[in-house]
Amino acid sequence: MDNELAIVARGLRKAYGKNVAVAGVDLEVRRGEVFALLGPNGAGKTTTVEILEGYRRRDAGEVSVLGSDPATPAADWRNRIGIVLQGVGEFDELSVSELVHHFAGFYADADDPEKVIARVGLAGKARARTHTLSGGQKRRLDVALGIIGRPELLFLDEPTTGFDPEARREFWQLIRDLAAVGTTIVLTTHYLDEAEALADRVGVIAGGRLIEVAAPEHLGNRQQAHATVSWRTPEGRTESTESATPTELVTELAARFDGEVPGLTVTRPTLEDIYLQMIGHR
Amino acid sequence: MTTTLKPATAARAAGHQPGPLALALRQGRLELTQFLRSRESVVFTMGFPVVMILIFAAVFDGEIAPGVSYPQYFITGMIATGLMTVSFQNLGIWIPIERDRGVLKRYRGTPMPKWVYFAGKVIMVVVVGVIETALLLAVSVAVFDLQLPGAATKWLTFGWVSVLGITACTLCGIAVSSLARTSRSGSAVVTPIALVLQFISGVFFVFTELPSWMQQTAALFPLKWMCQGLRSVFLPETFAGQEPGGSYELGRVALVLAAWCVIGLLLCLGTFRWTTRRDG
Ligand SMILES: Nc1ncnc2c1ncn2[C@@H]1O[C@H](COP(=O)(O)OP(=O)(O)OP(=O)(O)O)[C@@H](O)[C@H]1O
Ligand SMILES: [Mg+2]
Numbered sequence: 001m002d003n004e005l006a007i008v009a010r011g012l013r014k015a016y017g018k019n020v021a022v023a024g025v026d027l028e029v030r031r032g033e034v035f036a037l038l039g040p041n042g043a044g045k046t047t048t049v050e051i052l053e054g055y056r057r058r059d060a061g062e063v064s065v066l067g068s069d070p071a072t073p074a075a076d077w078r079n080r081i082g083i084v085l086q087g088v089g090e091f092d093e094l095s096v097s098e099l100v101h102h103f104a105g106f107y108a109d110a111d112d113p114e115k116v117i118a119r120v121g122l123a124g125k126a127r128a129r130t131h132t133l134s135g136g137q138k139r140r141l142d143v144a145l146g147i148i149g150r151p152e153l154l155f156l157d158e159p160t161t162g163f164d165p166e167a168r169r170e171f172w173q174l175i176r177d178l179a180a181v182g183t184t185i186v187l188t189t190h191y192l193d194e195a196e197a198l199a200d201r202v203g204v205i206a207g208g209r210l211i212e213v214a215a216p217e218h219l220g221n222r223q224q225a226h227a228t229v230s231w232r233t234p235e236g237r238t239e240s241t242e243s244a245t246p247t248e249l250v251t252e253l254a255a256r257f258d259g260e261v262p263g264l265t266v267t268r269p270t271l272e273d274i275y276l277q278m279i280g281h282r
Numbered sequence: 283m284t285t286t287l288k289p290a291t292a293a294r295a296a297g298h299q300p301g302p303l304a305l306a307l308r309q310g311r312l313e314l315t316q317f318l319r320s321r322e323s324v325v326f327t328m329g330f331p332v333v334m335i336l337i338f339a340a341v342f343d344g345e346i347a348p349g350v351s352y353p354q355y356f357i358t359g360m361i362a363t364g365l366m367t368v369s370f371q372n373l374g375i376w377i378p379i380e381r382d383r384g385v386l387k388r389y390r391g392t393p394m395p396k397w398v399y400f401a402g403k404v405i406m407v408v409v410v411g412v413i414e415t416a417l418l419l420a421v422s423v424a425v426f427d428l429q430l431p432g433a434a435t436k437w438l439t440f441g442w443v444s445v446l447g448i449t450a451c452t453l454c455g456i457a458v459s460s461l462a463r464t465s466r467s468g469s470a471v472v473t474p475i476a477l478v479l480q481f482i483s484g485v486f487f488v489f490t491e492l493p494s495w496m497q498q499t500a501a502l503f504p505l506k507w508m509c510q511g512l513r514s515v516f517l518p519e520t521f522a523g524q525e526p527g528g529s530y531e532l533g534r535v536a537l538v539l540a541a542w543c544v545i546g547l548l549l550c551l552g553t554f555r556w557t558t559r560r561d562g
Contacts, residue, residue: 053391055387055390055391055557055561056561076393078391078392078393079393083391085384085387085388085391087384087387088384089383089384089385089386089387089388090383090384090385091316091385091388092316092319092320093315093316093319093320094312094315094316098312098315102308102312103392105300105305105308106305106392106393106394107392107393108393145388149392149393
């Protein structure tokens with residue numbers, strides 16, 4: 001198995017009865033990479049990720065995660081991966097600190113629990129029972145338990161659901177810090193800005209198929225997409241034109257207006273525009 | 283990407299994963315903490331056998347045989363029932379809830395060995411079982427003059443019968459927990475099993491007064507043997523002649539209970555599920 005690749009999946013398939021959730025996915029994630037899986041509800045993201053985590057059995061296909069088949073992993077395999085599930089598991093009657101300390105004890109070389117609690121922004125809640133946490137705080141606890149073992153490979157299934165904007169920014173910084181020390185990260189998300197901010201590459205999955213894998217800036221030929229140039233006419237109307245050569249158009253406009261072009265904007269389709277087009281036209 | 287080292291390798295202290303014993307003890311402490319903090323389970327689990335023996339003592343007072351009062355006879359069944367409640371019923375009800383909530387799925391995602399989870403439950407159950415039995419004995423001595431055994435050998439028998447019995451019931455409780463599909467069905471699975479066993483094993487009736495087919499059925503399961511072993515502790519030697527086999531058959535008690543420990547363990551290892559069917 002190629003040492004440069006943290007994850008290799010070929011022809012991955014999984015059906016629930018007649019419902020084919022994953023229909024032949026080929027996927028490669030490089031070591032040290034941040035890989036985002038995007039896709040509409042029911043696209044097969046969780047199913048794919050949980051097969052890679054060793055939770056679900058695949059019907060067909062070959063999978064290698066850190067050199068092991070997740071269905072029959074090597075002894076220390078779980079020491080090397082961290083998991084943040086989409087669904088939370090609630091422990092009864094335990095505090096944040098007790099839980100994080102306890103989980104730290106499962107790993108060969110866990111991080112410092114207090115530091116991890118602070119890192120996910122729960123320092124003020126360390127003594128609180130977990131059932132008293134708010135939704136976003138519970139999610140932070142999930143993240144803490146996912147990273148406590150200092151994983152080589154970290155899976156996060158919609159990690160920022162329920163985060164307030166500030167928490168989301170802090171979480172992004174956390175992911176960048178983890179990536180900076182070489183952690184491979186696979187995350188699923190519905191937030192396109194998140195994928196764009198964090199991911200080296202994005203995979204778009206729809207109907208159980210991976211329809212494209214690319215760097216966020218290249219997704220759906222985004223760079224070649226026409227730009228939209230708009231400006232205000234002397235009569236006060238807003239005019240827009242799509243153009244493959246926006247610079248030329250702006251120069252021409254500048255000449256026409258003899259200087260400043262009123263209300264000038266040049267925009268390219270956002271990742272969200274491209275994404276909606278991709279999953280809409282499949 | 284050429285570096286394939288674990289992140290922050292240089293900064294890591296030499297790996298010091300706790301040894302198996304430490305892992306089991308930590309898990310046991312966590313389970314115990316969770317149990318003791320949920321007040322209703324403490325009150326009901328600990329209180330049930332005490333309330334039952336008080337009712338029995340109030341309803342039947344008199345003697346079964348010369349020198350053997352009804353409460354003296356029924357205490358053995360209540361101790362056995364209590365041990366079965368904290369182990370078999372408690373786990374058969376509680377584990378499906380943990381499974382449904384995703385607690386087990388969480389554990390599965392860590393390097394924790396599977397058996398550590400079972401060991402944690404065993405430790406919790408044993409500690410709770412000891413406290414509960416002590417409480418039951420204390421109340422019985424205070425309220426109706428229960429005669430505690432004198433000889434050390436009797437206490438020894440008390441010890442091994444209880445430990446083997448509670449271990450068998452714990453493992454069987456973990457095993458049946460996999461029959462429940464949802465958190466709500468745990469008690470539906472476990473309660474009838476426990477109740478039927480209690481009725482046919484001589485907990486609520488004098489065992490030898492039961493029809494013989496019932497006695498033979500009960501002899502297939504651990505509870506009857508736990509009661510019998512405990513009778514050898516709390517009832518005089520002279521009463522042994524009234525047992526179905528004409529003696530307390532301690533050898534057979536040990537054998538059957540040990541066999542159930544093995545069966546329970548095999549069932550646990552073979553059938554235990556960390557996730558619900560709905561988890562794919
Ligand atoms: N345990 C299950 N049993 C039966 N069907 C399932 C199960 N889990 C998922 N499915 C089905 O498989 C398909 C893919 O589901 P999956 O959870 O992988 O989607 P997803 O991309 O993670 O969606 P979301 O964005 O909503 O989390 C869906 O049609 C879903 O109904
Ligand atoms: Mg999902």
